[in-house]
Amino acid sequence: MEGIQVLIGELATATGVTAKTLRFYEQQHLLPPPERTASGYRVYRAEAIGRVAFVKGAQAAGLTLRQIAEVLAVRDTGQAPCEHVSRHVNDRLADVEERLRDLLTTRRQLVELRDRLSALNRSDCTSDTICRALQP
Amino acid sequence: MEGIQVLIGELATATGVTAKTLRFYEQQHLLPPPERTASGYRVYRAEAIGRVAFVKGAQAAGLTLRQIAEVLAVRDTGQAPCEHVSRHVNDRLADVEERLRDLLTTRRQLVELRDRLSALNRSDCTSDTICRALQP
DNA sequence: GTAGACCTTCCAGCATACTGGAGGGTCAAG
């Protein structure tokens, strides 16, 4: 009774990242080296999908791949943590919460800008000209 | 009655970025070219502090410097926007809100991990050894 | 008038996180 097993391409489509990125993640210790077929193909278990999702989420939360790898390593041991490990997880949590505050501020500012703009009349701009405000 | 004017070093300490970064931001059109003294020194007005804060916040929210520059350019015109400009601002807002969701998920996962760890007994680890779970 | 802390430009290099491509093996379908 093993779960579903998939090759790298299928994991890639399931997670929305490329196969190259998955190999890169393995090299960076974000994903454990998977089983291989006799011919050397990587075979992943369904569990890997959640792990990739965690990586992507943590990345969007502003953590570096290195930090994410460390958090996952902590999670993987399931062992009683020493103080350094505990503090590390708490540090990452603090990072995320700080970013959360920044994000809320930025959202507020963008909403303000949007509302300010929508209070003005639309100006004209044909779709084949690049608008003044969006010039490089 | 002009506001306070400061040189680049003072703006740097006021905003917590380096003078190099401020020059880089200018080059990337995140900051408008400031006035110069007769000898060529950049002179910033107090207003620049908020602008740098916006850039940092928007960066933490996952926007690229290019996107931030575009948003600021829109904000700067104060003009009625064409549809492209409006959509651009709305797109950035959508980016931020998506990241907000990711961030909340990641925070929840980190809190879970922290709680799970704190339920276990502390293990020992002297401060001059690197803990098993934090190995490179 | 010179030391020191500023400031200037320019150009090179770095860390992070991929991305592309060469060169080649695997495998099911026709």
Add this chain to the structure above:
DNA sequence: CTTGACCCTCCAGTATGCTGGAAGGTCTAC
């Protein structure tokens, strides 16, 4: 038994966002 879609490794290159250093000018303070 070959075509095509996969997979493999390895190595180089790219985009973003800085960062360092050279080479030199400025400005206050003694």
